[in-house]
Every structure is written in C-alpha cells, then in structure tokens.
Amino acid sequence: MKRISHFLCVLVVLLLGVSCKKYLDVAPDNTGTLEYAFRNRNEAENYLFTCYATLQQFADATTNAGFTTSSEIIYPNNLTKHPIDETGFNLLRGTQNSNNPGLNYWDGENSGKAIFRSIRRCNTMLENIDKPVDLSFGEKKRWIAEVKFLKAYYHFYLARLYGPIPLIKTNLDITASTDEIKVKRAPIDSTFNYIVQLLDEAAPDLPPVIDNQAQELGRITKTIALSVKAEVLMTAASPLFNGNPDFVSTKNKDGQPLFSATYDPAKWVRAAAACKEAIEVCEANGLKLYSFIPPASITVLPDSLRTVLTLQNAVTEKWDLNSELIWALNPTFGWQGYATPRLTQKGVVNIFSNPSTFAVPLSTQELFYSDKGVPINEDKTFDYAGRYSIKTGDEASRFYIAKNYSTVKEHFNREPRFYASLGFDGGIWYGNGKLNLTDMYHVEARGIESFAGPKDINTLNITGYWPKKLAHYQSVYDDGFQTIQYHLPLIRLAGLYLLYAEALNEVNGPSAEAYTYIDKVRTRAGLPGVVAAWTDYSKNPGKVGTKDGLRQIIHQERRLELVFEGQAGWDLRRWKELQSVLSLPMQGWNVYESDAANYYQPHTIFTAIFGLRNYLWPIKDNSLIVNGNLVQNPYW
Known part of the structure; x- marks a missing residue:
C-alpha cells in the first residue's frame, strides 16, 4: 500500500480548503479563536500545519518566477484553451506592470500568494506556543525552530522578488495606531541579516534528517535550514544586491538608503563558510550524489x-x-x-x-x-x-x-x-x-x-x-x-557543491578546492575534469585559470546541472545576467515542416522584453496608496 504521511494529508486538507476548523483562517487578533487554537497539543499542531500551507503552494512551477522567467521553457500564448495559469510565462513578453503585477506575492490575498499573511501566522504560533499544557519541551523546541525557519523562508521568498521588504518580526497589537500599521521597507542588508538570524536560531533545534519518513517527510530539518542559509548568503553576496549601482538612489521616504552603494567582498567569505557548513552536515548525515540503480525490469543497460x-x-x-x-x-x-x-x-x-x-x-x-x-x-x-x-x-x-x-x-x-x-x-x-x-x-x-x-x-x-x-x-x-x-x-547536493565552488572562486579565484567541487558534479555527469577539459579542448584554454573565466564556467555549470528545476531564474537574477540572456530572441525550429532541411531553420517565436526594472517586482500601485510609507522599486 502506498504510504501517505499524516503531515502530507493535513496539508492537502488545508490547501484544498476543506477543513472544518474555520478558525485557522481568521485574523490572529481574535482572542477567543486563539485560545481555542492553542488549547492543547493537537490543536496547536494543526496551527503549525497552517504555517506550512503557503510553503506547499510554492510547488506550483507555473507560479514560480525562477521557473517561468528563466528562458529555459517558453509557453504558447495564443491557445484557444488555457489549461494553466500562463501569467508567469507571459512576463517574458512584457506583461509585467505595477497596476496589477503578475505573480503578485506582496499582497496576493485572493490568489494563494499571501506571504505576509503566512508570516503573521508564524508570529501567532511563536507568540502562543506556551499555551498548550500537554506539549512536551522537546516538541515545543522543534516546533519553534520549524516556524522560525518558515518565517525566514517567507521573508527570503519576498526578498528575492522585491529586494528590501518590511520585516514582520512580531504581530502588531490590536490597538496599534494607523502610523504603526504603515510599516516601511528595511534596507536589503538588514533584510538578509534578519533572515539569517532566524535560520541560525532554528537550525540547532531541528532534527538533522527525518527518521520517520512515513509520518514526517516534508518537515524542516537542520540540513534544509543550513542549505537555505547558504542560498540566502549567496544571494546577498551576488551582484544584484551587493553594491549594485543601479539601485543606489532607492531610499525610504525618510531618506534611509535601501541598498548599499559599496561592494563588500566579506559577504562572499560569509557565504562560502555557510556553503561549507551545509555540505559537511549533509554528508555527515548520509547525503551523496545520486546514482541510478536499475530495477529488475531492466536486465541490460549500456x-x-x-x-x-x-x-x-x-x-x-x-x-x-x-x-x-x-x-x-x-x-x-x-x-x-x-x-x-x-x-x-x-x-x-x-x-x-x-x-x-x-x-x-x-x-x-x-x-x-x-x-x-x-x-x-x-x-x-x-x-x-x-x-x-x-x-x-x-x-x-x-x-x-x-x-x-x-x-x-x-x-x-x-x-x-x-x-x-x-x-x-x-x-x-x-x-x-x-x-x-x-x-x-x-x-x-x-x-x-x-x-x-x-x-x-x-x-x-x-x-x-x-x-x-x-x-x-x-x-x-x-x-x-x-x-x-x-x-x-x-535543493540538491549537486547544486550546493556548485554554490560552494562559486563562493570559493569569488573569495580567492581559481583553486584546487573550487575545481574539486565542480568536478564532483562533472564526473557524475560523465565529463572530464574542468581543468583537463578546457586545457585539452577549448579554444580558450586559459579561461579556467582566471577568476572571471572560472566564474563564467561555474555559472554555466549551474545552469546545465539544474536546468528546468526552477533555479536558473533566481541565479540569473542574482548574477545580473538575465537581461543579457533575454537579449537573444526566443527561437525554435520550423515545427510544421516535414522535410529536415526546411524544419531545421531557426525561427524566432518572440523577443523577450526585459530591462533593469524587471530584476525586481513592482509593488502594486494601490499598496503604495494604502501605505504611504512604502516606496516603489526602481524604474517602476
């Protein structure tokens, strides 16, 4: 019988909206409802699953900007029937706007993308976790750690899209004034530091791996938290957010700069250390590069x-x-x-x-x-x-x-x-x-x-x-x-290896250690080592020995190893390379032609529309009107 975990079943119920516990959807300042939600361990566990619910909605690839705007996959926009949400794919055709932003995760209350509401739920959980008297100390520590991770990841998801965001560290009191409710955006460095702080607080109290996979597969582990921390710090160190001259004039209305004007090489050092720690913990807990083991139905396999x-x-x-x-x-x-x-x-x-x-x-x-x-x-x-x-x-x-x-x-x-x-x-x-x-x-x-x-x-x-x-x-x-x-x-271990190689190269340039982690991935892919390949076969054999050259190699290696996995869209943004990639027309073959000579002629399908402003999502115009302390992202 196929095993479906209790955890997954509860999430499915929540995502489909068929739960009879309507209190889970009401505002957390309803005191009577909160007393019921945290009256015992079982009710509190249900509330924990609501904190996970938005996370599971991120599994929809068609609403993931890293998947739909990477240029790896394009989707026809002239169908007479529309079986999927094409909004994300159409963004490459220039449909993004600030009046009604596509893939709006800032205030998407009615579209399943309400990340700030999910952060509020996490805060509610943390503020009420002491109420269930039958909750054991060990479980309480783990649940707190899980919710801190979720809170960190929701902030990170918003930061990758919007850059500086309001940091919702605690829920506002019901008596909060209008001015208190109108929160402003935190500088990007403060945003990333807060996310890392939450991950550091969460990691020690999370299990290294899930032992009871039938019941708990999908819950957060220490290996996940440390790997996400590595991704967060790599994002913070990358050109989009590390001294990006295109954003330096963006300030809050009180004059507070939202982006640093100065490149900080120490961010790469910090990122490299986080990558190494994540790799060591993953490997210590048995993770290794996958190798296919044929089932009994395959008797011969070259x-x-x-x-x-x-x-x-x-x-x-x-x-x-x-x-x-x-x-x-x-x-x-x-x-x-x-x-x-x-x-x-x-x-x-x-x-x-x-x-x-x-x-x-x-x-x-x-x-x-x-x-x-x-x-x-x-x-x-x-x-x-x-x-x-x-x-x-x-x-x-x-x-x-x-x-x-x-x-x-x-x-x-x-x-x-x-x-x-x-x-x-x-x-x-x-x-x-x-x-x-x-x-x-x-x-x-x-x-x-x-x-x-x-x-x-x-x-x-x-x-x-x-x-x-x-x-x-x-x-x-x-x-x-x-x-x-x-x-x-x-996150796969191969991707983590390439993140570490990238960080090492940014810190010290080409090194034996950087080559080693690139070659772990290349060897599994049936390729010669990176130095040998460029030395023996490249028209530019010296490329692999320079910092700029190895950077290009690592970037391409990540794009190839992780192709179609929803990673390239985020990588190309943090590298500030997506504009260059999308400057090439989206082409295919002449698919209606039957003759090979006529079929194999490059045919332009559309030319992507992508400028500097598209590296960050626009905040909806109406949100700026409702909250006068918010400022719009650059160039929108």
Whole structure:
C-alpha cells in the first residue's frame, strides 16, 4: 500500500480548503479563536500545519518566477484553451506592470500568494506556543525552530522578488495606531541579516534528517535550514544586491538608503563558510550524489543510458530513495505531460494529460556542452559553424539518436546531460513503457500536424524541444496511462557543491578546492575534469585559470546541472545576467515542416522584453496608496 504521511494529508486538507476548523483562517487578533487554537497539543499542531500551507503552494512551477522567467521553457500564448495559469510565462513578453503585477506575492490575498499573511501566522504560533499544557519541551523546541525557519523562508521568498521588504518580526497589537500599521521597507542588508538570524536560531533545534519518513517527510530539518542559509548568503553576496549601482538612489521616504552603494567582498567569505557548513552536515548525515540503480525490469543497460538515467532520476527519483535530495515540497510535480512529446498516434488520445506544450528554446539547447565538456562554441573539435547541417543517426549514437533518422548535426556529440534533459527530433526517449534496447521510442517532431491535427495550437510544442528531465522515465503517456509521481527538488547536493565552488572562486579565484567541487558534479555527469577539459579542448584554454573565466564556467555549470528545476531564474537574477540572456530572441525550429532541411531553420517565436526594472517586482500601485510609507522599486 502506498504510504501517505499524516503531515502530507493535513496539508492537502488545508490547501484544498476543506477543513472544518474555520478558525485557522481568521485574523490572529481574535482572542477567543486563539485560545481555542492553542488549547492543547493537537490543536496547536494543526496551527503549525497552517504555517506550512503557503510553503506547499510554492510547488506550483507555473507560479514560480525562477521557473517561468528563466528562458529555459517558453509557453504558447495564443491557445484557444488555457489549461494553466500562463501569467508567469507571459512576463517574458512584457506583461509585467505595477497596476496589477503578475505573480503578485506582496499582497496576493485572493490568489494563494499571501506571504505576509503566512508570516503573521508564524508570529501567532511563536507568540502562543506556551499555551498548550500537554506539549512536551522537546516538541515545543522543534516546533519553534520549524516556524522560525518558515518565517525566514517567507521573508527570503519576498526578498528575492522585491529586494528590501518590511520585516514582520512580531504581530502588531490590536490597538496599534494607523502610523504603526504603515510599516516601511528595511534596507536589503538588514533584510538578509534578519533572515539569517532566524535560520541560525532554528537550525540547532531541528532534527538533522527525518527518521520517520512515513509520518514526517516534508518537515524542516537542520540540513534544509543550513542549505537555505547558504542560498540566502549567496544571494546577498551576488551582484544584484551587493553594491549594485543601479539601485543606489532607492531610499525610504525618510531618506534611509535601501541598498548599499559599496561592494563588500566579506559577504562572499560569509557565504562560502555557510556553503561549507551545509555540505559537511549533509554528508555527515548520509547525503551523496545520486546514482541510478536499475530495477529488475531492466536486465541490460549500456553505460551511456545508465548515465542518462542517473541524471534524469537525480530529479525524478522518489524522495525517500534519492540520496542527494536535500529539500523538496510535498505536492508532486504536476506537469509531466507538458514535458513529454507525443511519441505515437496513441498519445493523441491523452490530449489532456499529455498536452506537450512546455517548449525549450534553441538558446537553452545550445547552452549544453559538447561531449568534451566545454561549450560547443568553444570546443575546437566541434563543427559549430556547420551545426545546422543534416546528419543521419548511426551505430555509435544509437542510444542517443535513432539509427538512420535524419536530424541536425548539433544533436550529435553532446554531453550526457543534453540527452538526459532534452527531447528532440530523432532523440531516443528511453522508457514510456519500453525498456527493450531493440525497441525504444524516439521523437519524431517534424510535421507535427500529423499527430495533432493541422496546426492544432492547443497541443503544439512551438520549438521542437521538450524538457525531458521533468518526466519520469517510467511515466507512460502512449499505450495506456501511468504517471510516476515525484517531488521537484528545491535543493540538491549537486547544486550546493556548485554554490560552494562559486563562493570559493569569488573569495580567492581559481583553486584546487573550487575545481574539486565542480568536478564532483562533472564526473557524475560523465565529463572530464574542468581543468583537463578546457586545457585539452577549448579554444580558450586559459579561461579556467582566471577568476572571471572560472566564474563564467561555474555559472554555466549551474545552469546545465539544474536546468528546468526552477533555479536558473533566481541565479540569473542574482548574477545580473538575465537581461543579457533575454537579449537573444526566443527561437525554435520550423515545427510544421516535414522535410529536415526546411524544419531545421531557426525561427524566432518572440523577443523577450526585459530591462533593469524587471530584476525586481513592482509593488502594486494601490499598496503604495494604502501605505504611504512604502516606496516603489526602481524604474517602476
């Protein structure tokens, strides 16, 4: 029988809004309600779960700015039917505004994005935790630590979007004056310091890992808290918030600067120490890079496909079996059918479960390395100029590309993460019910109307690439229907390794230790070490030995290792690189063409609209009117 934890069940009830305990949704200043909510341990535990509730809503990838605005995946905006919330994807098309901001987490009371309300609930929990007389001392300490973590993370989520935010350290009293209610924004350094303070207070009283996974998987641990602390300090140290000249004129109405005008290298030192501590605690508690172990149903598996499945399953493996998964959210990833191509005519029957509309642009495809472990435009052995010519699948590439199938030349001789992450015309799609090496599916994307009907824009992948990494290899959308559920990672050990390498490089430049942590990730991905790869194959072999060069390498390494996991959108923002990335048009192939020569012509789908102001979200105009002490973000 499939085990579903008590914790998850309570969260589902809360998220669906079917609880009979209506008091959980009323304002915390209702004294009678609060006395009931904390009258005993069981009622207090229910209130603890309300503090977790907003966190679980972050699992919706379509409302995650790190997922929708990264340029890794684009979504058609001309559908006659709209099965998903397209707001986040459309932000790249210039729809963001201050009158009605898209993905409004500042005051989204009616959209499930009310983060400040969630912070208020956390404060209420902390202020009333002493009331249940039957709550043990040990549980009380743990619950306090969990709520402090949640409070910190909610502040962090807002800070990544808006920069300086009001710090809601305690709930206001019911007798608070109008002036007290009109809180102002705290400077960005104060914001990050407060978040770290809460995480430092929480970590010692959290369990290192969850022992009783059947009952408690999804609750916060020490490894999670320390890993989030590393991410917070890396964000604080990065160019967006560390002496960013674009924001220096932003001040509160009393003249208080909200951003520091001075770059502080000590922030990187602090971030490096936090990354190292998180790694040491994770490894001490048994976390390690994931490696695929074939089930009994797979009797023969070549090394190439084993590596592909290792890289895929590092994301899609069950939480309790994934040795490198530090943190995920309880709701499972609900978009596998959007990431899966229609492999045969039978797949058309599953039009609602397999819409196939998450499209990967050419810019993301061409980001992946060659099989030599360097960018394809730097690899002196890769025919970059001739990459759009046509080549036929052969014996040597048969586990990546269908034999005798004509596809574009740049699909050959790429790194294993390319084949683990992308579905493409001619590409092998191992799984989907077929595990026999002599009878594997491959994608046929040309002339897509043959499967979907003439130019059926409700089922069209508009680029010809799918984010294969987001689909479990055992999920079936063709002959029958079976979805293998998984939890999209928020933090994996591989990502933490690359954060540490990034921080080390910013502190001291290239070093043996930085190379070591990069190579841990590259070795698992089937690539040579970073120094050897650049020395032997790059047109710019000295790049790996300079601070600026290694920074570029690490940034690309993170984008490749964590592609489609909702990380790149946040990374590109904190690096101040998203504007440059989005300066390239969003392109795909001519997907309606059946002939290879006509299909493989880059086709511009749209040009993204992104300026300096888009690095931070606008605060809704009406919120500035209601609270006269708030100031708008720069350039809005």
